[in-house]
Amino acid sequence: MITVFMQQALNGVVLGCIYALTALGLSLVFGILEVANFAHGELYMLGAFMALFATKLVGAPFFIALLISMSIMAVFGALTERVVFRPIVGKPMINSMLLSFGLSTALANLALFFFKADPRKIDSGLADIRFRFLGLYVTAERLSVLVLSIALVALLAWFIQYTKTGKAMRAISQDRVAAQLAGINVRRIYSVTFAISGALAAAAGTMVGAIFFVSPEMGFSVVLKSFVVIILGGFGSIRGVILAAIIIGLAESLGGGYISYAYKDAYPFLLLVLLFMLRPQGLIGGRRS
């Protein structure tokens, strides 16, 4: 009984790590460009496909495939920023929402057209290695998701905190005009932000593709959940986002296991509603709308 619970909880934490990666990329873009990027889920989906092709066609090992997909999606992210998002920075938020939704529709259906809908799995070669720990089974796959996510988040936190580019990013998210006056090249930072967010999404997609499946329609529900994570976790706080991501992952996993699997996508919403009722002061936010 308790082992089942622990197993579900562990799965929830793994899921939470993946949400943390997608939500952090989304929240960076949101903080710096003030754009709600609904196409973020498509970066995640395309990243998963890139890793799939790297392992299937080139025969790259899993970790190399992860790096390949992260670099391709970093370039792709920077490219979408340049072509699609830059013209509308500073326009009303409904425009950026609909724009990114159009991009998301186009990319998802292109992927459907070229890659077809049948779900496929990335072969990581780690699924058969199992560890036994306190009566729980952990595959090396899930363990590597945990370790990789923690490493990536730590890397991101270090980057934002200590590098010159990271400092510039923080400056822009606080006050774009002042940052520009101080000589920061805002456009370069926009590209860097999208590249980072694309790479994180690709990493998350690759890991999901190894544990679950890769399919063209995997993006949209993840992007909405990542937004919930950002709302729950508080805008601009890495620690809050990680905590919220793990809560959402746990809610989905435990709720799906114990309450009803069919409604598992509803739990994040119910958590949000609960939060509004219990702690409205935490969410009055929206200072950037």
Next chain:
Amino acid sequence: MKVQARIFIILISLVALLFVPRLFSMDYYMHMFVMSEIYAVLALSLALIVGFSGQVSMGHAAFYGIGAYVSALLSVNFGLSFWVTIWIAGFAAGLVSFMIGVLVLRLRGHFLAITTAFFGILVGLVFNNWIGVTNGPMGVAGIPRPAPLNLPGFTVAIQTRAHYYYLGLAFAVMVAFLVYRLVNSRIGNALIAIRENEELARSIGINAMAYKVLAFSIGGGLAGMAGSFYAHYILFISPVTFTVAESINMLVMIIFGGMSTLFGPILGAVFLTVLPEFLRMAGSLRLVIYGVALVVFIIWMPLGVWGSLKSFWLGRRQASLSEAGESQEHS
């Protein structure tokens, strides 16, 4: 424009609309026009929320769906007439949107949009999984047509698409009139004040939350009535109609035409119902083209077709315009 001239133009176009079934007798065209009317009501009701009070909702299709399901289930299971269920459907959807509005309207901007989108997903999950009541993904079939309408002197049975067209036209005109009266009243002034600057509006004693909830509930209720009309027109409903993508489609409609006007949403609804039909020949790439078109449209025409044309035109004759004249006029 002078008020009389405007009324004259509206009357002329209404009379012209009355003759549409005579010009296009094919079922296929008539179906598109009836759907345009339903979308016009939906776009108007969403414009009340998004365009006039400035609260971006991504869950409008949920209220549309609630109306459709309430109306369909009442008439299938209890044999109630459409003329009763459309009111119940509107009331039910309005009640739900009131409750959701009270909960979520304290959020702003993106946060509100995302939360309402999640509400839309939640409602979709209920439609899909509450099989005992909604029949799940199989949908509700065998919804009866509206009972014959007893007008003084004669009776009209609602059978053909042309009948639905006239019924829908009456419905859309009534909704447009209601929204027109609403946004030109004190309530409308308050809503616009909230859209422009909520703090300032509150500082002069406008109860912002109450007005936002009011607009949200009325919009949701009207969407519910449109859902009821849809259910009794198509005679079959299933959860795939009422998705977040459908909510976003409605948002595209109102931004296409320009959302802070009454004419804009109607124009957008008609265009975005008719235009995608031409994309059918593109087959499986249809949605790719839709997405790319949306991206291009938002980049090049951020104010909507109407607004962008207007600002283009105004920009060209800016020099000759006197300051306070026509350019101050909004709708």
